[in-house]
Amino acid sequence: MHLYIRHKEFATICCVADNDFVDISKLDIDDHHMEEVWNSPYMKNLRLQLINNEAPDACHVCASQEKLGNIHVVKAGFNSNIKDRDLLLRVREAKNNNGELNKFPKNIGWDASKTCNLNCVICSPYNSTMWQRNADIRYEIDGYNKKNAPPKDTNIESIRKFVPYIKDLYIAGGEPTISVDSLKLLQYCIDYDYAKNMSVSFNTNFTCYNPKFVELISQFKSCHLNLSLDGHGAINEWVRVPSKWAVIEDNFNKWKNEPKLSNVQLIITAAVSIYSIMYLPRLFNWRNNSDNTLVNSTCITLNTVYGPGFLNPYNLPKDLKDEFNKNMLELKFLNLFETRKTLSYIKEINNSSPVYKDYYLWLAKLRRYTKNIDERFNLDSKKTFSELIFLHENND
């Protein structure tokens, strides 16, 4: 059903897949017909592997989460859609046709552009123009070097050829609400009369309110906005620097008063890192206690930050994992979906092992990175994360 178009115009199987194991990632979509990408030997074999319940190498991130007890997002989505007639027909066609599919993908993901106004600590120069200006503070920590120059943005023309087949369009970033190319593609879908039958979804840092973007998405069949908020107040301001929490709260009010947006659903998707994990209960409590109806009807989903490895929350010391478990279980969740997903996430953290076997090497990298962020953006991690004793030097 799905294909993901990365920066640099190459196609891959989804936004989480490890592209070191994906053969079609070498296929530039500008130079290849969609048929070559969609029915490449790699894609055909991948379909057969999935039908035979084998785990493809590229899917190791989801597979390892599943082993730790979390819900496998792709499998869960597949299982909930299994009655979908189109999906069943596709499975049957691939099974009988050596993996080949004549129907094109109807769900496309697209890294529209790296244009972004933030420098989130969990992101990188690869995905954000703001990060590109500060790349030097990453080079010394995790080997980002000048050879890993950020890729070019996707040519808007190369994505347009997919539009007639798309039912669900997912636009990632950068920050898609301010990306010229993302707005151009939405306008194109409207002008050629595709929008009214299409669902769109976005990841947004929710620091920008762009009336043009609001106007465009109001013309689609439905819209999911995934709000990237990793914590409440000062926590989010530090990890999503230089965002301001007051602006985010103000944006909730603006959306609430926007009459055109009955087709929009908001979901908070928190990227859980070593910095934010212990503060997640505050995010849930803020959501639960908010006076703003738009906020307190918004679901929260949690996603582990895998890279860079020193930010992975699996590194959290064992006594803090126990405290995390206890505090999270005391929370009130919004609905059955959120309860299932959150309990499953707590299991993943409880069962996880540190990514770094050498505790002191991990700590040295983490502290160095934290210091770099503090100094570059004039922040005070000691004050913001006063409870994270391990983060601060001279506290061993």
Ligand code: SF4
């Ligand atoms: S908002 Fe998104 S693209 Fe921009 S820096 Fe943050 S994570 Fe990266």
